[in-house]
Amino acid sequence: MNLWLVILGMSVATFGQRASFLLLPERVQLPAWLRRALHYVPAAVLTALWAPELLLQNAVLSLALGNERLLAGIVAIAIAWRYRVTFGTIVAGLAALHLFDWMF
Amino acid sequence: MPLARTEFNAGLRASLPLLIAIAPFGLVTGVAMAAAGIPPLEAMAMSVLVYAGAAMLAAVQLIAEGAPMLVVVLAAFVVNLRLFMYSASIRPYFTGESLGRRLVVSYALVDNPYALFIQRYGTRPDAPGKFDYFFGMSIPIWLCWQTTVAAGLVVGNQLPAAWKLDFAAPLAFIAMSVALLRDKPMVAAAVSAGATAVLAHGLPLRLGLALAATVGIAVGVLFERFSKIETK
Numbered sequence: 001m002n003l004w005l006v007i008l009g010m011s012v013a014t015f016g017q018r019a020s021f022l023l024l025p026e027r028v029q030l031p032a033w034l035r036r037a038l039h040y041v042p043a044a045v046l047t048a049l050w051a052p053e054l055l056l057q058n059a060v061l062s063l064a065l066g067n068e069r070l071l072a073g074i075v076a077i078a079i080a081w082r083y084r085v086t087f088g089t090i091v092a093g094l095a096a097l098h099l100f101d102w103m104f
Numbered sequence: 105m106p107l108a109r110t111e112f113n114a115g116l117r118a119s120l121p122l123l124i125a126i127a128p129f130g131l132v133t134g135v136a137m138a139a140a141g142i143p144p145l146e147a148m149a150m151s152v153l154v155y156a157g158a159a160m161l162a163a164v165q166l167i168a169e170g171a172p173m174l175v176v177v178l179a180a181f182v183v184n185l186r187l188f189m190y191s192a193s194i195r196p197y198f199t200g201e202s203l204g205r206r207l208v209v210s211y212a213l214v215d216n217p218y219a220l221f222i223q224r225y226g227t228r229p230d231a232p233g234k235f236d237y238f239f240g241m242s243i244p245i246w247l248c249w250q251t252t253v254a255a256g257l258v259v260g261n262q263l264p265a266a267w268k269l270d271f272a273a274p275l276a277f278i279a280m281s282v283a284l285l286r287d288k289p290m291v292a293a294a295v296s297a298g299a300t301a302v303l304a305h306g307l308p309l310r311l312g313l314a315l316a317a318t319v320g321i322a323v324g325v326l327f328e329r330f331s332k333i334e335t336k
Contacts, residue, residue: 002173003146009177010163011153017187019210021195023203030192036328037321038189043290044297044320045183046281048313049162051298052305053274059305069271076275080282087128089279090272097271 066104072097111233115240118224122216123248129157129276130249134256136161136273139265140168144257151253155246156214158280159183161273166310175310182317190218196229197221205235212242288331293324 021030030038054073055061063070076093079085137147142164154160159180166176190213198206220241225234263269285291297320304312 003142003167004149006163006167006173006176007146007150007153009173010150010159010180013177013181014154014156014159014184014187015210017181017184018191018213019207020188021192022198022206022210022213024195026195026199030188035189035192036325038186040290040293040321040324041185041189041317043281043284043294044324045185045313045317046158046277046284047294047298048301048316048320049158049165049183050274050277050281051301052312053271055302056305061302069274072271073274073278076278077282080279081285084283086125086276086279086283089282090128090132090275093275093278094268094271097268101268 068097068100068104071100107233108236111236112240115237115242116244118220118237119217119241119244122220122245125216126245126248127252130252131256131259132272132276133157133160133164134253134258135260135263135269136164136256137253138257138260139270140164142167144261147257148250148254151250154180155211155249156180156184156187157249158277161276165273171310179310179313182314185317186215187213190215194218194221197225197234201235208242209235209238212238212246214245217241217245289324289327292327293320296320296323 021028050073054067054070055063057067057069065071072093075096076089079092080089083089133151134147137150137160142150150160150163162183163176163180166179171179191210194209194213198209201209217238221234221238224237225231260269281294285294297316300319301312301316304315306312307315
């Protein structure tokens with residue numbers, strides 16, 4: 001894989017997304033239904049990014065106690081939900097992962 | 105003091121509390137890039153050119169797994185779909201500005217400054233000095249992002265794998281996503297997308313992510329519609 005091509009592709013895509021409506025004439029509007037749909041994109045996509053990391057072990061669904069990443073993730077979700085802190089969530093999750101790894 | 109200068113300074117000041125939220129993401133992104141074996145030059149080039157944390161974290165995970173190029177770029181595009189919304193919603197504030205200024209706003213349009221900007225100018229889109237405020241806000245945020253990514257690269261290259269810092273990326277995603285769950289439709293969208301991503305994990309070309317996004321959006325929109333009918 002050519003890393004520079006990936007960087008170029010990502011740069012063009014991301015800048016295009018940001019510049020899209022800022023450069024388009026004002027008569028081009030985002031339809032209301034699309035706006036409503038986009039409203040749910042961040043929560044859906046971000047959750048889809050971490051859920052497999054917690055629930056799959058070697059590409060197989062694992063809800064066992066031995067799945068330390070799932071347990072540590074639950075701790076992190078609880079901290080994020082209760083306190084809404086970024087750094088605290090990351091530190092608590094990493095600490096929990098090491099703790100569970102040591103326990104089980 | 106001229107108005108442009110006052111607004112610029114107000115933007116600078118407004119950005120400072122945001123740095124506390126941005127610094128850890130920068131660090132985690134740098135660490136993740138180091139863990140994925142991305143060389144420092146390429147990593148910093150990505151950080152400066154793409155300048156979108158969540159998309160970079162997602163891309164880095166895929167690069168580490170050896171995913172095809174197009175898949176990585178597509179995943180970043182899906183993660184960044186929200187930028188279309190930001191671009192459309194911020195446009196009315198900058199229609200009178202020069203092309204150069206609109207390009208600057210495009211480059212610097214990231215989550216936290218966007219929210220802060222709308223908060224300040226939401227009810228008065230014609231107020232003068234908006235660009236100066238946005239520009240003032242963007243400078244410390246940009247500097248903070250780039251320096252913490254660089255610091256993360258240095259740290260990540262020195263810490264042993266036993267520290268399990270690769271887990272920091274999913275944890276950052278947890279922090280970002282959970283913070284968004286303010287109402288039931290949003291929770292429904294997140295849970296259904298997460299479940300879909302797990303079940304569709306075996307699909308080729310990472311189609312699971314796009315499928316999960318689609319399912320999550322559909323569930324969120326439907327949930328919103330039904331809860332409105334209920335409360336009528």
